Amino acid sequence: MVNHYLGYVNLNVKLKNRIYTILGVPGVAYLLYVGIRYLQNGFHLRGGLILLASIVLAYFLVMNIFYYFTSKQPPFDISPKIEKLLGVPLGTDPAAEAKAAETQQNPMGIRNVPANGYFDEKKVLPGKVSVSAVQQENINRLVTKMMSLNLVKPNYGGLSSRQIATQLKTDTKPVWAIGLGVSVPYFELQRQSGQLIVLAGINQADKAPVGRITTVGLQPISQVADQVKLYLANAILVGGPHMAMGRNAPIEQDAPYAIRVQLAYERTTS
Known part of the structure; x- marks a missing residue:
């Protein structure tokens, strides 16, 4: 109960x-x-x-x-002795491990068609987002709203502390409370004063600026602006609380929430 x-x-x-x-x-x-x-x-x-x-x-x-x-x-x-006796680390789940391996192959976690439509993966590149103090506040408000709607659950995927410790011993990467990322319900790309601004929210009426795109792939926006047309293919919420291995045991640390984006491009005829 x-x-x-x-x-x-x-x-x-x-x-x-x-x-x-x-x-x-x-x-x-x-x-x-x-x-x-x-x-x-x-x-x-x-x-x-x-x-x-x-x-x-x-x-x-x-x-x-x-x-x-x-x-x-x-x-x-005595858990290490039980693990040695069984030959399998306590708390492991083969199905969950297979799903995690599949997710690791696609760090953005994109398995379904995003709300913005389908883009050819060969013409999709990661973008770097610069965030101001006001835009960070907008991201934090978006996180609060998504949590209230159960769109984000910072519960480490239901893993226990022992399972997290086992995972950290085999992989030094942090274990994030919200996982590798959660899709933002609504997002769009706008050009404002010569800059590409990412807007996101629960829906179109709730959208607010959450960052400015500075690079696409490895190139600055200024170098490719007249060569390609850019479209916002996906926006993922990342960051927040996470577990990392301390001196003797896992410790919880905090990081600001952020928006990670993927940009689809189309070369201009010129």
Whole structure:
């Protein structure tokens, strides 16, 4: 029931697991009490089994306290031995790994046709976006609105702290709370005072400037402006909170949200 109702609230994985750990304390304490009372009343087999189960649960409860409330590594953690025995790192999911590998092949995460239509991938290049202070505020407001509509969930894809730690040990890249990126609901490209401005929002009525394109591919906009026509093929929300490997354990860091774009080009007849 707790898990069901917490699903209505956007909580990061670490906070949610802290809540579960706190709720587990009275449950384990009650099992210990029941096991001891059974033993005191002569029900040795039943009491012994309940007591054994409560001791195992108490062990995992202590492990969770280390994982979710401290940055220390528990000195009596048996999970590496279990991993070695099973031959598979704990918390791995073959289906999820296959999906992650597929996503890594396309860092922009574009699997479906974007709202702006389909462009030939051979004529699509990444663009660099420069952001002013006002435009950064517009991006932050867009993130807040997307979160309120459940379009963005900064929950690390449901990964536990242990799964994140395992992933960071095999890959030094940060693990982002929103993943590799989330498609912006609405975006368009406008030319203003000789500059290419990216506008984005929940919808067309909500659009606001979120950055200025400075390069396409490896070339400055000024060098290609009279050679090609540019179209905004896609806009992805990236950045925000992320987990990185600290000295002994993963630590959460924060980064500003940003807009990553892809530009389709069409050469002019001249």
